[in-house]
Amino acid sequence: MAKVKTLDDLKKMREQLQSKITLREKSDHPEKMVQIKVSMATCGIASGAKETMNYLIEELDNRAIDAVVTQTGCMGYCHSEPTIEVHVPGTDPVVYGNVDTKKAEEIIAKHIVGGELVDGIIPASYKTANEDDNEK
Amino acid sequence: MAKYNSHILVCGGTGCRASQGEEIVENLKQAVSDNSLESEIQVVRTGCFGFCEKGPIVKMIPDNTFYTQVTPEDAGEIISEHIVKGRKVERLLYTDPENKEQIADSKDMGFYKKQIRIALRNCGFINPENVDEYVARDGYSALGKVLTEMTPEEAIKIIKESGLRGRGGGGFPTGLKWEITNQVENEEKYVVCNADEGDPGAFMDRSILEGDPHSVLEAMAICGYCIGGSHGLIYIRAEYPLAIERLKIAIEQARNLGVLGKNIFGTGFDFDVELRYGAGAFVCGEETSLINSMEGLRGEPNVKPPFPSVSGYKGKPTNVNNVETFANIPVIINNGAEWFSAIGTEKSKGTKVFALAGKINNVGLIEVPMGITLREVIFDIGGGIKDGKKFKAVQTGGPSGGCLTEKHLDIPIDYDNLIAHGSMMGSGGMIVMDEDDCMVSVAKFYLDFTVEESCGKCAPCRVGNKRLYEMLDKITQGKANKEDLSILRNLGNVIKDTSLCGLGQTSPNPVLSTMDNFADEYEAHVKDGKCPAGQCKDLMEYVISAETCVGCTLCSRVCPVDAISGDKKQAHVIDTVTCIKCGACMEKCKFNAISIQ
Numbered sequence: 001m002a003k004v005k006t007l008d009d010l011k012k013m014r015e016q017l018q019s020k021i022t023l024r025e026k027s028d029h030p031e032k033m034v035q036i037k038v039s040m041a042t043c044g045i046a047s048g049a050k051e052t053m054n055y056l057i058e059e060l061d062n063r064a065i066d067a068v069v070t071q072t073g074c075m076g077y078c079h080s081e082p083t084i085e086v087h088v089p090g091t092d093p094v095v096y097g098n099v100d101t102k103k104a105e106e107i108i109a110k111h112i113v114g115g116e117l118v119d120g121i122i123p124a125s126y127k128t129a130n131e132d133d134n135e136k
Numbered sequence: 137m138a139k140y141n142s143h144i145l146v147c148g149g150t151g152c153r154a155s156q157g158e159e160i161v162e163n164l165k166q167a168v169s170d171n172s173l174e175s176e177i178q179v180v181r182t183g184c185f186g187f188c189e190k191g192p193i194v195k196m197i198p199d200n201t202f203y204t205q206v207t208p209e210d211a212g213e214i215i216s217e218h219i220v221k222g223r224k225v226e227r228l229l230y231t232d233p234e235n236k237e238q239i240a241d242s243k244d245m246g247f248y249k250k251q252i253r254i255a256l257r258n259c260g261f262i263n264p265e266n267v268d269e270y271v272a273r274d275g276y277s278a279l280g281k282v283l284t285e286m287t288p289e290e291a292i293k294i295i296k297e298s299g300l301r302g303r304g305g306g307g308f309p310t311g312l313k314w315e316i317t318n319q320v321e322n323e324e325k326y327v328v329c330n331a332d333e334g335d336p337g338a339f340m341d342r343s344i345l346e347g348d349p350h351s352v353l354e355a356m357a358i359c360g361y362c363i364g365g366s367h368g369l370i371y372i373r374a375e376y377p378l379a380i381e382r383l384k385i386a387i388e389q390a391r392n393l394g395v396l397g398k399n400i401f402g403t404g405f406d407f408d409v410e411l412r413y414g415a416g417a418f419v420c421g422e423e424t425s426l427i428n429s430m431e432g433l434r435g436e437p438n439v440k441p442p443f444p445s446v447s448g449y450k451g452k453p454t455n456v457n458n459v460e461t462f463a464n465i466p467v468i469i470n471n472g473a474e475w476f477s478a479i480g481t482e483k484s485k486g487t488k489v490f491a492l493a494g495k496i497n498n499v500g501l502i503e504v505p506m507g508i509t510l511r512e513v514i515f516d517i518g519g520g521i522k523d524g525k526k527f528k529a530v531q532t533g534g535p536s537g538g539c540l541t542e543k544h545l546d547i548p549i550d551y552d553n554l555i556a557h558g559s560m561m562g563s564g565g566m567i568v569m570d571e572d573d574c575m576v577s578v579a580k581f582y583l584d585f586t587v588e589e590s591c592g593k594c595a596p597c598r599v600g601n602k603r604l605y606e607m608l609d610k611i612t613q614g615k616a617n618k619e620d621l622s623i624l625r626n627l628g629n630v631i632k633d634t635s636l637c638g639l640g641q642t643s644p645n646p647v648l649s650t651m652d653n654f655a656d657e658y659e660a661h662v663k664d665g666k667c668p669a670g671q672c673k674d675l676m677e678y679v680i681s682a683e684t685c686v687g688c689t690l691c692s693r694v695c696p697v698d699a700i701s702g703d704k705k706q707a708h709v710i711d712t713v714t715c716i717k718c719g720a721c722m723e724k725c726k727f728n729a730i731s732i733q
Contacts, residue, residue: 003394005402007280010271010395017272023143024261027198028243040222054176057141069141070199071222 026068034060034067034112037085041074047081048100055101056084059108067112077122086111095122140178142219143197147260149184149346150339150378152192156208157181160192163211171215183347185260186501187247190230195242195260202242203228233497233519247498247517252479254487255303255340255463256503259347264382267389270350276395278469279354279361283403288318288362295362295465297473299485304330304421304458305533305562306638307484307551310465313455317363317445320453325365327356328449328456330426331372331379334418335534336585338565340489341459343501345372345379348463349386353396353409355465360407363455368409371426373416383411418535418589421563422637423448423456425591436593437637458563460489480506484550488561494530494568495522504549511545514568525570529653533562535582535589536642538649539575558649560642574671575654576661579647580608586643597640600631604647611658613674614665621658625651670732673717677733680721682707684729691721691730 004010026033038044038053053069060067077083080097086107087093096107097120110118146152146161164179185193190204194214201224203214210228217223229238230245242248253259262269270276282291296311317325329352333341345352356368372380387409390396398406412430419425420435427449429435448454464486468476477485484506490513491501497519504513510530514520521527529539532549538559547553551561569578583605592598607624610616628644628651635641651658660666667675680691680700685707692700692708699715702708710721710730722730 003392004276005394007277007284007401010276010280010401014271014274014277017268021262021269021272023140024145024197027200030198030200038222040220042221045221054141068198071219073221073223 023068026066030068032066032089034065034089035087036060036067036069037072037087038069039073039075039077039081039083039085040071043074043078044081044083049082051101052082052084052099052104055104056108059105060112063108063113065108065112080122083122088112088115096120097122141176142178144177144179144214145182145195145197145260146179147183147185147191147193148181148264149188149191149259149343150376151184151188153378155192157192159208160194160206160211163208164194164215167212167215168219170212171220173215173219177215177219180263181265182261183259183264184256184343184501185242186251186256186343186503187242187245187498188500189498193260194228200241200243202230202240202245204230246519247500247502250508250512250517251503252487252505253503254467254476254479255344255460255489256347256501257467258351259343262348264347264349265385267350267386267393270348271393274470275350275466276354276390276393278466279357279395280401282358282361282469283401283405288364291358291362291469292318294469294473298468298476299473299480299483300461300464300468300476301484301551302458303460303464303488303563305536305560307561310457310461313445313457314359314362316443317365317453317455320446322453324367324450324452325360325363326449326452326454327359327363327365327368328423328426328430328444328454329356329368329370329462330421330423330456330458331370331376332414332416332421332426333373333376333459333563334416334421334589335536335563335565337493337567338491338534338563340491340501340564342376342379344459344463344489345376346382349379349383350390351466352459352462353386353390355462356409357396357400357407358465358469359455359457359462361405363453365453365455366406366408368407369412369430369449370409371412371414371420371430374413375416380411380413387411417591418585419591419637419639422639425637426456427454434591436591437639439636460564481548481550483552488549488564490564490566492518492566492568494566495525495570495573496520496568497522506550507548509546509548510540513549513566514545518568521568521570525572527568528571528573529569529575529578529650531559531567531569531578531582531646532565533560533642533645534565535585536560536638536645537562537565538645539569539578539653540649541653558652559645572669572671574612574667574669575650575657576608576611576667577669577671579650580605580612582646583608583643586639590639590643594634594636594640596631596634597636597643600627600635601640601643603627604631604644608647611661612667612672614661614672616662618662621651621662676717677712678710678715678717678719678722679731679733680708680710681729681731684727686727686729688726690724690726694720694724696720 085095168177194203194206300310301307417435420429424438425435444454489503590597628648687705699711
């Protein structure tokens with residue numbers, strides 16, 4: 001370990017080490033940042049959700065976007081895997097289907113950065129039977 | 137540097153380790169490598185999460201899933217379900233005791249909602265054995281800031297303005313203590329960290345040292361700069377092996393990093409820390425006894441003044457602060473006095489760590505803002521009383537504190553309020569009692585502890601406490617008379633007024649406060665020869681109801697002293713002379729035929 005000789009040394013060292021725990025700090029208040037859930041059930045994994053997820057994590061990091069990428073179970077859209085749910089703070093969550101790395105890039109560039117929705121949204125009319133009952 | 141998608145934090149505090157926490161870490165690592173996920177998943181052993189009742193705790197990052205009571209066998213499932221398939225392992229989630237709903241995120245649990253973690257900020261968050269993670273959390277930046285940008289007086293001013301008071305029990309303003317030590321002229325001064333946590337049921341200092349040792353080292357160095365000393369000593373009891381081990385690692389790492397040792401941050405300031413082990417005597421938490429013990433003398437207090445600030449270790453000016461006090465320092469320097477003093481009450485700023493123990497649902501370590509009420513602590517955070525029983529009293533401040541009751545539940549907790557109501561903050565132990573606890577026996581229990589721990593130097597404490605104990609013993613046997621009660625109170629007050637150190641000055645508190653708050657219970661013992669809570673063995677008898685007993689013979693078979701007689705299908709009888717009142721028969725009886733009278 002290199003010795004810290006000045007306060008600047010320490011600051012530099014902290015910047016380098018920051019990434020070790022940013023994930024933990026982010027997870028303390030995820031509601032303040034972009035949250036992406038990747039559906040990672042058997043259907044998702046078979047369709048390449050793992051690659052999508054890894055790409056998302058890397059690309060968001062490259063662009064220095066504060067985001068938390070978590071995995072979740074099957075959302076029920078097995079026909080359109082990999083599916084991801086994108087939740088930008090202050091807006092409604094949006095579900096995208098058939099998200100390969102190319103689509104993921106588009107979602108980051110246009111939806112997350114630009115704030116405009118892109119093709120591939122799975123219609124959000126997916127209220128569950130229970131919710132319907134409650135409304136009645 | 138490897139970048140992980142997911143961190144798995146496993147509690148590595150003494151409590152969770154005792155429940156196979158180490159095996160859980162090993163098994164998780166194994167399961168991660170079985171799934172070839174080493175490059176994506178990091179398993180981290182952290183300090184205490186505080187929710188010891190539900191330990192061992194495993195927390196998943198980034199989705200913040202909080203798994204409770206995990207066993208080593210669960211490791212495989214956590215990886216294959218949660219990590220690989222994205223499904224939470226529901227049987228390991230916390231269930232809200234009230235609405236029976238499962239809560240995945242710790243932030244939504246009643247236990248955590250009202251907490252503000254300042255002293256415990258890194259406990260359960262970083263790996264205490266890795267200085268890199270501490271640095272990433274702004275570690276040692278407060279020391280750097282103080283050394284390069286401030287004079288000692290400026291730094292002391294921040295601590296004074298923050299309103300921080302000693303967390304070990306006395307509540308003396310920390311900044312003022314530093315200032316006094318700073319003003320004493322001497323070339324050699326010492327910084328001492330008091331880690332001799334002696335209150336039964338208190339474990340906040342241990343948890344801080346186990347979970348975030350660097351914060352204490354950093355604060356000690358800051359203190360050294362402020363008072364003008366370059367030697368730090370941590371007095372820690374040898375009964376804390378894990379805390380000692382982590383401290384040793386932390387000191388080594390800090391030296392390698394250059395934040396301990398010579399010429400720190402190139403400013404010419406030298407500071408180093410040594411460990412001193414105590415044998416675990418309660419009196420050594422008192423600062424003059426502690427210093428005597430560190431010098432190799434008997435752990436006995438000295439008359440104050442002179443205070444250690446003037447003449448302490450080796451006769452040199454010495455600043456003694458408690459672990460939790462130190463843990464607050466770096467954050468105060470980084471965030472400013474105003475930030476800190478915005479939390480808490482008028483005279484007690486910031487937060488306090490409490491160790492919840494006794495008949496409470498959520499046993500564990502909590503950090504709450506000063507001014508919170510006992511009701512919030514016991515019922516909202518602590519989850520109420522075990523087995524749905526009725527709350528009776530809470531002992532705050534350990535053996536030196538007093539019992540507070542139902543009528544005190546809504547007073548805001550701070551140093552002065554607790555003293556005004558006959559108790560004290562102490563180091564922050566909170567032992568909760570329910571309707572089944574006999575308050576005379578509780579007072580006797582604490583006296584038993586102080587009699588054992590009295591160093592014997594002064595007569596009021598050595599002899600007086602022993603006499604107090606004997607009188608309480610007499611009361612619990614039903615042999616005391618009314619006069620004894622007034623002698624008990626009188627003697628208690630004399631011991632408080634005449635003892636040499638804090639131990640004797642506070643040891644009668646449990647007796648006096650229970651006498652004040654539970655006078656009827658004392659009277660019942662003395663006048664009627666009854667123990668209302670049914671705890672004092674000499675004052676009770678087990679009786680079998682002839683109507684309810686069906687003569688199943690279960691009780692007579694389980695009785696260890698053959699005190700129960702009766703034929704099959706006939707009502708049984710207990711011979712009260714032979715009976716040792718163990719209660720085994722009552723536990724065994726399926727017909728509720730046995731009662732205490």
